[in-house]
Amino acid sequence: MSKAIRVHVHGGPEALVYEDVDPGRPGRGEVLVRHTAIGLNFIDVYFRTGLYPAPAGMPVTPGGEAAGVVLEVGEGVDRLKPGDRVAYAVPTGAYCERRVIAADKLVEVPEGIGDEQAAAMMLKGMTAEYLLLRTFKVKPGDTILYHAAAGGVGLILGQWARHLGATVIGTVGSAEKAEIARAHGFDHVVNYRDQDFVAEVAAITGGRKCDVVYDSVGNDTFPASLDCLKPMGTFVSFGQSSGPIPPFSISLLAQKGSLYATRPTIFAYNARREDLVRSAEALFDVVLKGAVEIRINQRYALRDAAQAHADLEGRKTTGATVLIP
Structure with missing residues (x-):
């Protein structure tokens, strides 16, 4: 078993329940990941309150971005192996210590980018990428x-x-x-x-x-x-x-x-694997060049996700926030 934050009934920050959840084993095309850092985003609030319906129904584990280490790979996964550092951006499911996720949703984190940085920038940074380079091509x-x-x-x-x-x-x-x-x-x-x-x-x-x-x-x-x-x-x-x-x-x-x-939504823009990879590569490139700096302004323990949500909605946070499992 591992710990996760789940929402059984839509509501305020108190709806975020810290509990034991079995992450399961990876099936074909899937990977078991141990999270080292999890990003906090306002879209997480939308899934908590029910403004956005949970893709897989209730209960829902919020969280759209995280970084971690591959623990186990399922059948048919040859691009990744245990020990690889990975990160991702998806609608939900990140507020947990471990999770099984489709391998094609993961990108490898390059040297020079830390886990907290990666967790804090995948959803936000790839959102900036598609807004600036694809929705309206800024010149x-x-x-x-x-x-x-x-x-x-x-x-x-x-x-x-x-x-x-x-x-x-x-x-x-x-x-x-x-x-x-x-x-x-x-x-x-x-x-x-x-x-x-x-x-x-x-x-x-x-x-x-x-x-x-x-x-x-x-x-x-x-x-x-x-x-x-x-x-x-x-x-x-x-x-x-x-x-x-x-x-x-x-x-x-x-x-x-x-x-x-x-x-627009990031999930439409990055629905295809090739678009996801290009978006992540463009983000990693500007960060590694120093054109974009990722600063972590707030850190909370995963168990304190309710306080993190309260601070986010109360406009008490700035920039990037991460939850630490």
Whole structure:
């Protein structure tokens, strides 16, 4: 038996139960992994509350990213062997000491990247990759707006976007978070609590506005985000930490300047093995080059996942957080 966090009934952080679970043995095409570090992400909250349905039903073990060591491989797995360092990003299942997982979901962690780094950056870093390189291909000279700049994805994306030659504007909710964002690639930071971010973006850009807005906040930043885009700009909604965006008429996009809008997910972008590998390789490359630094700002024991969730929802965390089994 090993320990895991499971949700039997949807609810608040108290719904996270630390209990014994049998991870089982790997079948064909599967691998048994011992986790050394587990990433914390807001999507974990969505599965805990029931906002997102659990892929395999209830009870659900939250957790979308982790790093660890291969303990055992199942039949047909020849790419991996016991002792290999691996990491992954999937919808659920990571909040545990050990788990069986499909081998094709795993990538090998290169030398130079630690386990905590890998666990903290797989979901967040590959999210930044598909947003910057595939959803909207950021190029030198582009201007982007990113909401929740001091969050886990934001601190990676800000550095990466600057590396790509973009002008990077971010929004945050405090002076402390503004300083953190500036230290991670953001050229301009707007405190939305005491500034109108639409007016600030207009001032920063001299009225030219942005090529793309990346928004994981949702309800609180819509439709104002559309007013930050230049004609034919792209609105990318990839989360809803403040609640879902309410239904709107598609004609609004025409009224705001013939805008594009998309609601992408990492799991669609990396559904194919070759896309997953390319995404991970691009992430590892910018980290190993030093263009993107992965800092672990908070650590919690796995058994304290409820406190980690409470702090995350209370906006008490910044950047990357890991749970340690």
